[in-house]
Amino acid sequence: MPELPExxxxxRRIEPLLVGRRIRRLETTGQSYFFLTQPARLKRRLKGRTVxxxxxxxxYLVLLLDDGGRLVIHLGMTGQLFGAGASSLRLLSATARAALTPEQQQSFRPDAHTHLRFRFDDDGPAVFLRDVRKFGKVLWLAPGEAHPRLERLGVDALSVTGDLLFGASRKRDTAVKSFLLDQSIVAGIGNIYADEALHLAKLRPTRRAxxxxxxxxxxxxxxxxxxxxRSIETGGxxxxxxxxxxxxxxxxxxxxxxYARKGEPCCTCGTAVRRIVVGQRSTHYCASCQR
DNA sequence: ACCGCACCCTGAGCGC
DNA sequence: TGCGCTCAGGGTGCGG
Incomplete structure (x- = not known):
């Protein structure tokens, strides 16, 4: 799911539900590779901390804690971070949905995919992190501790420049699409926005970088x-x-x-949008606009 | 240094 | 109804 805009x-929207609140306790699911820091250790480190x-x-999302520690969260493909008041069918699997009345579907109940539940001292709304595929990650870092996942990241995509792309691409014998997905060059671009930007720039995704x-x-x-x-403006x-x-x-x-408009007309010229695979990722483009 | 691929996991949607 | 297949917005680690 989530790329930079999401x-x-x-x-921005979870900030008021986290910042300034003191964590009374954290509840988690069992150990899995979702937890780069073991659940038990995570609970100990977060208990009593204020964000x-x-x-x-x-x-990545990074929560700065009052003891100088940091909680790092990556939402992977299906991660969802939300407050207790959230109501959406997207927070339920189809089978779970079928077993519930419409009223029950309105209020979120933690399920087996809800890996983190933050409870706060103020007894206000809890915060949940749900991730069906578990491609997401949570990680606690001690004050000043570095981690290769963060260290490796290139410049944030919101401040990417033509100079940077030009310089970084000179020796890259790979498709420009794959180049854009490399987080160590530019951080934050995923499959949707790579395809969208290449269409806007009229570049064929398979062009050598x-x-x-x-x-x-x-x-x-x-x-x-x-x-x-633009995606941030519209909510992702x-x-x-x-x-x-x-x-x-x-x-x-x-x-x-x-993106995901295979067979539909290109918005600029009407040609049917094509879907191909580039670097194991589905890729969409207009063969007429993007040369 | 760089490239392509396998893999981690679960669910939805499709054809049969 | 159910089975088996394909597909899904991410990232790492490996061998070549």
Missing amino acids: VEVTR ECLERVGK RRLTRAECEKLAEALRGVLE SSIRDYVTPDGSDGGFQDERRV
Whole structure:
């Protein structure tokens, strides 16, 4: 689900539900590779801590704690971070949904996929982290502790420049699409926004990165920043699992130009959008607009 | 240094 | 109704 815009919208909207609140206790599911820090250790480290601020780095959320420790969260493909008041069918599997009355579907009840539940001293709304596929990650870092997951990240996609893309791509003998998904170059771009930006910049996703001209890199950087900012404005893309922290859908799925629009007409020229596979990821483009 | 691939996991949707 | 298949917005680690 979540790429930079979805993570940023989540950050902004979950902030009031986290910052300034003291964690009374954390409840978790059992050990799995979702937990880079063991659940028992996580509970000990977070108990009694107050969240001082909430930051985003690429697709990661970082909670700064009052003892200088940090809680790092990655939402993976299906991660959902939301408050107790959230109501959305996206928070239920189809089978679970079928077993519930419409009234019951309104209030979220933690299920087997709800890996974190934050309870606070103020007895206000709890905060949940749900992740069906468990591709997400949680990790606690001691004060000052570094971690390769964060260290490796390149420049944040919202401030990408043409110069940076041009410089970084010179020796890259790979498709520009794959290049954009490399988080160590630019952090925050995922499959949706890579396809969308390449369409805006009129670049074929299979173009070798090293063959891009300076002007094309400039156009691509502009397209990336534009599409990411626009998606944040509209609340992100709710295509499958993504919901904002209050349970509402984002709006950017209605503004997609190519992503998951195979066979539908290109918004600029009417040619049917094609779907191919590039670097094991589904890729959508207009063969007429993108050369 | 870089590239492509396998893999981690669960659920939805499809054809038969 | 159920089975088996494909697909899904992410990232790491491996061998070549």
